[in-house]
Amino acid sequence: MLPSTGQHRPVANARLLAAQQLQPCLSIPHTPQRLRCKAVLKASHRPCSQPAAAQLPQPCLAAAAPQRPQRLQRSVAARAAAADMGGSHSIDLSSSWSMPRRLQQLLKPSKYDAELLHLAVPALAAMMLEPLMNVLSAAFMGHLGTKQLGAVSLASLATSLATYVFSFLVFLTTPRVAAAHANGDSKTVNRLAAVGLWLALGTGLLVAVSLSFSAEAIVHALNPPEPEVSAYAVQYITVRSWGILAAMLGFVASGTYRGVKDTRTPLNAAIGAALTHITLTPLFILGFDWGVAGAALAATISQWVSCVMLLSLMFKRQLLHAADLLQPPRWHEVSPYLWKGAVLALRMVVTFGMVMFASAICVRAGAASQAAFEIIRQVWIISITFFESLNVATQAMAAGFLGRHDRTSAREVLQRALHLSCFAGLILGLLLFAWRGPLVGLFTKDAAVALLGGAVMPVIALCMPIDAGASIMDGGLIAAGQTNALSVVQVAGSLVQYAVLAVLVSRGYDSVAYVWGVLKVLSLARLSGGYWLHFVSGGSAYLHRGGVSSPQQQQQQ
Structure with a gap:
């Protein structure tokens, strides 16, 4: 017998592996399945052949599959459960500790990416416009003088706080409208928008009147260093307070648009407000020489422009009906807003x-x-x-x-x-x-x-x-x-x-x-x-x- 060479070892190993894999199948009585397995075993004699698992019938694959240790099975089960908790971002067991592979999975596009970006990009543009308008106002105030700039900065604390506190209206409107819209319930969407607008109207009027008539007391509490700064700050709060009502109505409208997955309409309204602000600010401050009061009036009018655009388009898109808006809300419709709104x-x-x-x-x-x-x-x-x-x-x-x-x-x-x-x-x-x-x-x-x-x-x-x-x-x-x-x-x-x-x-x-x-x-x-x-x-x-x-x-x- 000739000695075995390295060239024949793969063949012998292949035949041995095939025999081990096919042993459960060969013990089955004469069936077409057994004949197929014997053909695979015979093919393993050839030097270029290796028994492929894909060639085996499904019952043979199940029988020939190596049994994993019990501890490994528990680990696999635990990771499978973790993958189920993570949704579509399943865990790759072969590379769960491979940071480059994890990074590759992160950079791999998801089925949700397109919609996320479709909603986020217009929202980003709309959000960036407001701070830019504030910078514009500050620049014009700086040209008027240090006292005027200080007065606007001081008075903005009061108006910004009042607006910020009631921004919960958008947080409470969005999920409710989104849930109704997802189920195709346009009637509920209309009613939710109307209830939110009623609540914004009531609270907005209350806050606007309170700020306007208590402007001097608020400025006195802020304790500005000079009397002229106090006078300018009172002017700004008195005029600017009436823009808070528009802001609150805009919160509800924006929440409604977000709920129906529309962030482009709020962007268009923000662009309209920005153009109004850019046009009126230099006209009122420099052209009409209205100073601080002119700056406050320009900002207030721009907010109302945005509000009117949002509300009018809600009617046009059937997100709000006049019948719902004319019907005052009942207590059970308003109470969730009041309770959760107070906490927020x-x-x-x-x-x-x-x-x-x-x-x-x-x-x-x-x-x-x-x-x-x-x-x-x-x-x-x-x-x-x-x-x-x-x-x-x-x-x-x-x-x-x-x-x-x-x-x-x-x-x-x-x-x-x-x-x-x-x-x-x-x-x-x-x-x-x-x-x-x-x-x-x-x-x-x-x-x-x-x-x-x-x-x-x-x-x-x-x-x-x-x-x-x-x-x-x-x-x-x-x-x-x-x-x-x-x-x-x-x-x-x-x-x-x-x-x-x-x-x-x-x-x-x-x-x-x-x-x-x-x-x-x-x-x-x-x-x-x-x-x-x-x-x-x-x-x-x-x-x-x-x-x-x-x-x-x-x-x-």
């Missing part, structure tokens, strides 16, 4: 107060610290707008799926938005860190302010992915109608911030870096609290194990 308003007052408290600490630390704090705040506001637009898209899509009781799709949308936002936050954070010097230089030429701002910018850059993820977690709670849980998380985080800042200041740690570091505690609380409520808690609206499954059920409760 408390949350907004607490978080707004936290920012004011932090700003006051920087004021006591010196003018350079206050200027650096304001620069970082403006950079942060502009940066977070990118993620807030994705938040809007998440609210509309997730609320629609939850309205159809499709928790799996809602969870997949939420997870995809979370992954995209955190990845975008990482990229944006790296850019902020790399360009921190030139970026701060755009706002100031003061060396001390630039030094402080450049020292704090890495804190903002490092926490940008946390801010991005926190925004999406907020959107998930709003989409599910769990706004009370959202308020609890944010109020608790703000109280922790108050306590930590008070302790640090008492010990002399009042620098801008410490203040901004503590402010990021709230972002971490929003991210971690939201993640637990969405993906761990038994009361989650996104898991198949209890909880509230749709915003409609939330409203009934």
Whole structure:
């Protein structure tokens, strides 16, 4: 017998492997299945042949499959369950610890990406217009004089707080309208829009009248340094307060459009308001010489232009009927808004107060610290707008799926938005860190302010992915109608911030870096609290194990 060579070893190994795989099949009585298996075994004699599993009948494959150890089977089952919890983004067992493979999966397009971007991009453009208009007003005020600019800045605190507190109208309208729209219930969509507008009209009139007639008392409480600043601030609040009613009506209209997955109409209204603002501001301030009152009037008229555009298009698109609007809401229709709105308003007052408290600490630390704090705040506001637009898209899509009781799709949308936002936050954070010097230089030429701002910018850059993820977690709670849980998380985080800042200041740690570091505690609380409520808690609206499954059920409760 000739000695075996390496050339024949693959053949022998192939035949041995085939025999092992086909042994269960060969024990079957004479059937066509057994004849086929014998043919495969015979083919394994050839040097170029290897027994392919695909050639075996299905029963043979089941019998020939190697048995996994029990521990491995449990591990596979656990990972399969985790993949089910994660929706379409399943876990690849062969590369679950491979970071490049994970990154590849993240960059791979999802079936939800197109709709997310379709909703987020117009929302982003609309959100960016308002801060740009504020910059324009500030520029004109600066040309009038320092006192006028200081008066507008001071008076804007009161009007901005009043508007910000009642922004809960858009949060409460969006998920309800989205749930009704997803089920094709246009009648409920019309009624929800009408009820929201009635509520906005009542609260808006109350706030506008209160601010207008108490402008002097409000300015006195703010304690401006000079009498002329006080006079200008009173003028601004008196005129600007009547734009708050338009803002509240616009909140309900925007929430309705978001609920039906339309973010382009609010963008068109924002463009109309911006064009009005750009035209009237120089005309009233410089042409008619109306000064601070002219600036307030231009801003108020631009808000009403946006409001009228939104409401008129709601009638045109059959999102609002005159019959529903003429029928006053009943108590059971308004009470969910009042209860949840009060909780959300408390949350907004607490978080707004936290920012004011932090700003006051920087004021006591010196003018350079206050200027650096304001620069970082403006950079942060502009940066977070990118993620807030994705938040809007998440609210509309997730609320629609939850309205159809499709928790799996809602969870997949939420997870995809979370992954995209955190990845975008990482990229944006790296850019902020790399360009921190030139970026701060755009706002100031003061060396001390630039030094402080450049020292704090890495804190903002490092926490940008946390801010991005926190925004999406907020959107998930709003989409599910769990706004009370959202308020609890944010109020608790703000109280922790108050306590930590008070302790640090008492010990002399009042620098801008410490203040901004503590402010990021709230972002971490929003991210971690939201993640637990969405993906761990038994009361989650996104898991198949209890909880509230749709915003409609939330409203009934």
